[in-house]
Amino acid sequence: MKKKVTLKQIAKELDVSISTVSKALKNSIEISEDTRQKVQAFAKLYNYRPNNIALSLKNRKTKTIGVIIPEIVHHFFSKVISGIEKEALSRGYNVIVGLSNESFSNEVINMEMLANGSIDGFILSVSKETMLLQDYHHLTETINQGMPVVMFDRVINEINCDKVIVDDFEGAVKATNKLIENGCEKIGLITTKDYINVGKLRTQGYLKALEDHQIFPEADFILKVDDEKLSEENLESLEKEIESFFKVNKNLDGIVAVNEIYAITAMKVARKLKIKIPESLQVIGFTDGVLSKHAVPSLTTVSQHASQMGEKAAELLINNLEREDEEEVYETFTIQTDLIERESTK
Amino acid sequence: MKKKVTLKQIAKELDVSISTVSKALKNSIEISEDTRQKVQAFAKLYNYRPNNIALSLKNRKTKTIGVIIPEIVHHFFSKVISGIEKEALSRGYNVIVGLSNESFSNEVINMEMLANGSIDGFILSVSKETMLLQDYHHLTETINQGMPVVMFDRVINEINCDKVIVDDFEGAVKATNKLIENGCEKIGLITTKDYINVGKLRTQGYLKALEDHQIFPEADFILKVDDEKLSEENLESLEKEIESFFKVNKNLDGIVAVNEIYAITAMKVARKLKIKIPESLQVIGFTDGVLSKHAVPSLTTVSQHASQMGEKAAELLINNLEREDEEEVYETFTIQTDLIERESTK
DNA sequence: ACAGGTTACTCAAACGTTTTCGTGTTGAAA
DNA sequence: TTTCAACACGAAAACGTTTGAGTAACCTGT
Numbered sequence: 001m002k003k004k005v006t007l008k009q010i011a012k013e014l015d016v017s018i019s020t021v022s023k024a025l026k027n028s029i030e031i032s033e034d035t036r037q038k039v040q041a042f043a044k045l046y047n048y049r050p051n052n053i054a055l056s057l058k059n060r061k062t063k064t065i066g067v068i069i070p071e072i073v074h075h076f077f078s079k080v081i082s083g084i085e086k087e088a089l090s091r092g093y094n095v096i097v098g099l100s101n102e103s104f105s106n107e108v109i110n111m112e113m114l115a116n117g118s119i120d121g122f123i124l125s126v127s128k129e130t131m132l133l134q135d136y137h138h139l140t141e142t143i144n145q146g147m148p149v150v151m152f153d154r155v156i157n158e159i160n161c162d163k164v165i166v167d168d169f170e171g172a173v174k175a176t177n178k179l180i181e182n183g184c185e186k187i188g189l190i191t192t193k194d195y196i197n198v199g200k201l202r203t204q205g206y207l208k209a210l211e212d213h214q215i216f217p218e219a220d221f222i223l224k225v226d227d228e229k230l231s232e233e234n235l236e237s238l239e240k241e242i243e244s245f246f247k248v249n250k251n252l253d254g255i256v257a258v259n260e261i262y263a264i265t266a267m268k269v270a271r272k273l274k275i276k277i278p279e280s281l282q283v284i285g286f287t288d289g290v291l292s293k294h295a296v297p298s299l300t301t302v303s304q305h306a307s308q309m310g311e312k313a314a315e316l317l318i319n320n321l322e323r324e325d326e327e328e329v330y331e332t333f334t335i336q337t338d339l340i341e342r343e344s345t346k
Numbered sequence: 347m348k349k350k351v352t353l354k355q356i357a358k359e360l361d362v363s364i365s366t367v368s369k370a371l372k373n374s375i376e377i378s379e380d381t382r383q384k385v386q387a388f389a390k391l392y393n394y395r396p397n398n399i400a401l402s403l404k405n406r407k408t409k410t411i412g413v414i415i416p417e418i419v420h421h422f423f424s425k426v427i428s429g430i431e432k433e434a435l436s437r438g439y440n441v442i443v444g445l446s447n448e449s450f451s452n453e454v455i456n457m458e459m460l461a462n463g464s465i466d467g468f469i470l471s472v473s474k475e476t477m478l479l480q481d482y483h484h485l486t487e488t489i490n491q492g493m494p495v496v497m498f499d500r501v502i503n504e505i506n507c508d509k510v511i512v513d514d515f516e517g518a519v520k521a522t523n524k525l526i527e528n529g530c531e532k533i534g535l536i537t538t539k540d541y542i543n544v545g546k547l548r549t550q551g552y553l554k555a556l557e558d559h560q561i562f563p564e565a566d567f568i569l570k571v572d573d574e575k576l577s578e579e580n581l582e583s584l585e586k587e588i589e590s591f592f593k594v595n596k597n598l599d600g601i602v603a604v605n606e607i608y609a610i611t612a613m614k615v616a617r618k619l620k621i622k623i624p625e626s627l628q629v630i631g632f633t634d635g636v637l638s639k640h641a642v643p644s645l646t647t648v649s650q651h652a653s654q655m656g657e658k659a660a661e662l663l664i665n666n667l668e669r670e671d672e673e674e675v676y677e678t679f680t681i682q683t684d685l686i687e688r689e690s691t692k
Numbered sequence: 693a694c695a696g697g698t699t700a701c702t703c704a705a706a707c708g709t710t711t712t713c714g715t716g717t718t719g720a721a722a
Numbered sequence: 723t724t725t726c727a728a729c730a731c732g733a734a735a736a737c738g739t740t741t742g743a744g745t746a747a748c749c750t751g752t
Contacts, residue, residue, distance in 0.1 A: 001490055001491070002491065003492055004462075004463075049458070049461075049462040050462065051403075052463040052464045053402045053408065053463040053464065054403055054463070056399045057399045057403050064442070072418075072424045072427055073421065073425050073428050078418045078419045078420075078424045082445065085418070085443065086445075089444075089445075089452075089455075094442055094444070094464065095443055095444075096440055096441065096443070097427070097431065097442070097443050098435075099431050099432075106435075110435070112395070116396065116397060117350075117398040118398045118399065118410075118440065141393075145349060145350055235639070261640070265640075268640075268642055289636075290421075290635075291637065291640055293581070294607070294611075294637055295642075296613075296617060
């Protein structure tokens with residue numbers, strides 16, 4: 001077992017000073033050709049690699065970015081991470097991941113653990129609890145300490161930092177328009193309680209599209225599901241809720257659902273009620289994940305380009321980190337959505 | 347913007363030495379009650395937090411573990427990470443993630459980036475390319491440098507380290523037995539080309555179960571799909587392959603598939619061919635992901651307890667890191683599988 | 693009055709780098 | 723022979739922390 005070799009050891013071995021070794025390895029002209037060769041050969045032989053931690057301490061930068069997300073077992077978020085990783089790797093950065101599990105205190109703990117020198121900046125999407133509590137002190141504090149933050153998807157307007165968001169409003173408009181174009185007249189919306197602005201925006205987009213086509217929005221056509229219903233355990237109660245929604249509104253011919261699960265479950269319930277898709281009911285979901293692709297019928301969906309979102313967030317952060325001048329002009333970048341048409345629409 | 351405060355600044359401000367501040371904050375009895383109070387009050391006021399990087403350098407440990415996986419947009423792997431994170435957080439460790447994207451060189455680059463001091467140990471699942479090339483120098487080298495490594499799922503027997511594996515063999519036996527118990531007589535297997543031992547083991551389990559019940563294994567009943575077919579783009583060609591498999595073997599009444607996608611696709615094809623599930627064909631998949639739960643009919647599947655796997659891997663690694671004595675006894679921990687019965691079997 | 697002991701500190705080294713400044717040796721020009 | 727640049731290298735500080743060793747100042751008992 002040969003331990004990592006340091007400059008000091010090389011120096012002792014070759015009977016030169018540490019500085020000489022350091023300079024020789026950097027091909028400094030201060031060092032004679034002879035010594036350079038010798039040092040470099042030795043370093044290669046012992047597979048010398050500079051210690052990152054020491055470099056981080058010296059340079060006061062770690063070349064690492066911290067990512068805090070509510071949940072990783074989730075197509076959207078893992079895709080975002082994948083995008084972040086890609087951009088980070090190509091620019092020589094590492095990614096350290098913290099999960100909040102939708103809990104405020106976990107989010108705070110995780111951020112504090114990382115904010116003490118471990119990373120150069122944050123990319124994060126806040127937890128539901130944080131949105132509910134509206135307690136953003138951990139965010140303002142880290143930003144005030146001069147640590148750059150990029151928020152994505154679930155962003156907070158009051159916080160002054162770079163942001164990357166999905167054009168949820170426009171996505172919902174597109175989806176609803178599509179249904180209208182396809183001849184739907186009674187379009188239902190399955191959404192969440194709207195303290196998360198993502199759900200709110202999608203609802204607004206849905207309403208806007210109806211309005212544009214002079215369709216009067218029926219309050220009954222909107223189902224606001226309790227968020228807890230999204231959890232894997234609560235599938236049946238979600239199904240029941242959707243089933244009674246369908247039974248109350250028997251004549252629905254289109255559904256916009258704000259996520260994949262709601263859409264898939266709606267299709268499942270429809271099948272149970274012998275409603276034919278897409279003939280008598282067309283369905284469009286959000287988030288182009290595995291479920292949409294593999295469902296039968298496959299689901300038409302609004303793609304949010306999660307990977308691109310991650311790349312953009314990482315790009316903004318790293319640009320910020322590597323910018324010389326300290327002008328703080330924060331950007332909000334909007335990722336456009338695409339409608340991926342599959343079998344659940346005509 | 348108030349920057350992070352250091353011991354040195356506190357020391358200057360209070361006109362004591364750095365060591366006094368350090369000791370005062372640690373409540374050392376060397377320091378008078380008076381000074382302790384003063385220092386601690388000041389530190390609280392300025393929200394002092396020790397710099398992690400400096401600590402890492404001093405202690406020669408980072409309290410960070412590196413995780414290298416082939417792919418993160420994947421239910422199994424993200425679940426494993428989730429488990430790792432959970433255990434890591436509870437023991438005060440951070441998790442830094444590297445993605446190989448199934449590429450050997452990415453795996454090597456990522457490991458080298460992290461191995462130079464950034465982390466205390468690795469948890470990894472090797473890429474397909476690495477298994478193909480059988481080049482493990484990066485693994486042996488890091489282990490030789492004294493850095494602990496825990497491999498999971500896709501492990502390499504030649505490498506001497508802690509391992510966490512799924513009991514794939516037994517899982518396949520269970521699945522196949524279940525089908526046999528349910529009255530299946532012609533059971534097909536949809537698997538991958540077997541240079542990944544996971545696929546190999548599952549195939550062996552399938553064969554073992556047949557043998558135990560004196561069922562002669564038909565070579566035709568085994569479909570070895572090219573791995574590329576798993577990629578999201580290649581869905582149709584996978585469907586075609588499975589369709590012709592069904593057409594050649596018209597009398598199949600049971601299917602064991604080595605992953606979710608194959609199982610779901612098999613069900614999709616069956617539906618197209620008007621084969622009723624589970625009446626005339628029963629299907630069992632591997633990996634209990636979202637698809638299994640939400641498919642119609644929902645898929646009976648072999649659960650691998652990915653989260654538990656991550657937790658165990660992290661536990662092994664951290665135990666190893668924190669062990670005083672240097673005895674190197676490596677453990678291979680096997681995670682048992684569970685058969686989750688749903689609608690695709692009787 | 694003084695050894696010995698306590699108290700409350702400070703010093704300095706160490707972790708592994710990089711980099712600025714200094715310095716001894718050479719060789720050449722004057 | 724003197725002077726001065728060029729050359730090749732070393733010393734030391736710095737990043738922020740911990741910690742063992744060192745040291746004043748004071749107190750106590752004889």
